Amino acid sequence: MQAPSFKMSPKDLINIGIFLVLYFMTMAVNAAAVAGPIWIYLALVLAAPLGGIVYQLFLTRVSHAGMVFVFGVIFGAFISMIHGWQTMIFVVLFSAAAEVIIWLGQYRSRVANFWAYPVYQLWCFGPIVPIFVNARAYSQMLIENRGKTQQYAQQVVDLSHNWLFLAAIVGLVLGLSILGSWIGQRILRKHFEKAGII
Numbered sequence: 001m002q003a004p005s006f007k008m009s010p011k012d013l014i015n016i017g018i019f020l021v022l023y024f025m026t027m028a029v030n031a032a033a034v035a036g037p038i039w040i041y042l043a044l045v046l047a048a049p050l051g052g053i054v055y056q057l058f059l060t061r062v063s064h065a066g067m068v069f070v071f072g073v074i075f076g077a078f079i080s081m082i083h084g085w086q087t088m089i090f091v092v093l094f095s096a097a098a099e100v101i102i103w104l105g106q107y108r109s110r111v112a113n114f115w116a117y118p119v120y121q122l123w124c125f126g127p128i129v130p131i132f133v134n135a136r137a138y139s140q141m142l143i144e145n146r147g148k149t150q151q152y153a154q155q156v157v158d159l160s161h162n163w164l165f166l167a168a169i170v171g172l173v174l175g176l177s178i179l180g181s182w183i184g185q186r187i188l189r190k191h192f193e194k195a196g197i198i
Contacts, residue, residue, distance in 0.1 A: 008070065012063075016071050019058035023075065026050035037155035041165075044124045045172045052180015055117040056188060062107055069099040072120065083127035090126030094119055114185060118177035125170070131160040 008016075029046040062068055072095020080088035098120035105112025130138045139153035159165055 008066065012061075012067055015058070015061040016067060016074065019054060019061070020071060020075055022054045023051055023058075024078075026054055027079075037152055037159060040156055041128070041159060041169050045169060045176060047124065048121055048173050048176040049180035049183065051121060052117050052177055052182075053184040053187065055120065056113065056181055056184025059102065059113045059116070060188065062102065064107065065099065065103055068102055068116070068120075069095050071095070072098070072123075076123070084130055086129040086133070087123070087126035090129070091123040094121075094123045110185060114181045117181045117184075118174055121173065121177040121180075124173060128160060131157060135160070 026047055029043050029050070058071065059068075072091050076088045076091030076095070079091065098116040101112050101116040101119060102109075130141075135157045139150075139157055142148040142153040142156065143150060
């Protein structure tokens with residue numbers, strides 16, 4: 001098997017940058033949080049399949065170890081500015097897990113690539129960890145830093161204590177991440193490979 005290496009060519013870095021921009025664009029659905037407290041959680045669900053398509057396209061450009069992890073670290077550095085250091089930990093952890101999965105497939109396995117994304121996308125639960133760690137501090141952050149009302153902040157916290165609701169969110173994120181991988185790979189097979197693009 002290929003030994004892990006973080007030696008990046010200019011082409012590798014360009015590919016990482018392009019697909020990071022595209023992946024960030026899939027995160028735009030997080031703006032739905034303005035519609036109400038429940039959308040803080042539903043935005044995680046909506047982003048999952050969109051990100052899967054981009055991620056599968058990105059993996060066609062991954063030719064050696066390290067690229068997937070670097071992609072995740074750079075993404076985590078930016079997203080943690082919005083969602084806090086806990087999110088960075090989640091992104092790094094699940095980026096490393098996705099890297100290992102793809103490495104085990106020797107960077108050529110469709111099956112490994114398929115499952116790498118649902119594992120990577122588990123990072124999205126990082127932003128809600130602070131609610132469990134310190135609900136009061138999270139409520140204050142929403143009110144003071146993001147201009148939310150006390151009622152909005154309390155509803156966000158209340159939803160985090162609804163275990164049936166959280167289980168549904170986790171299940172939907174996982175299910176739609178798998179769907180995103182499937183759609184991404186189907187697009188690759190049906191269009192790009194036939195056209196000789198990749």
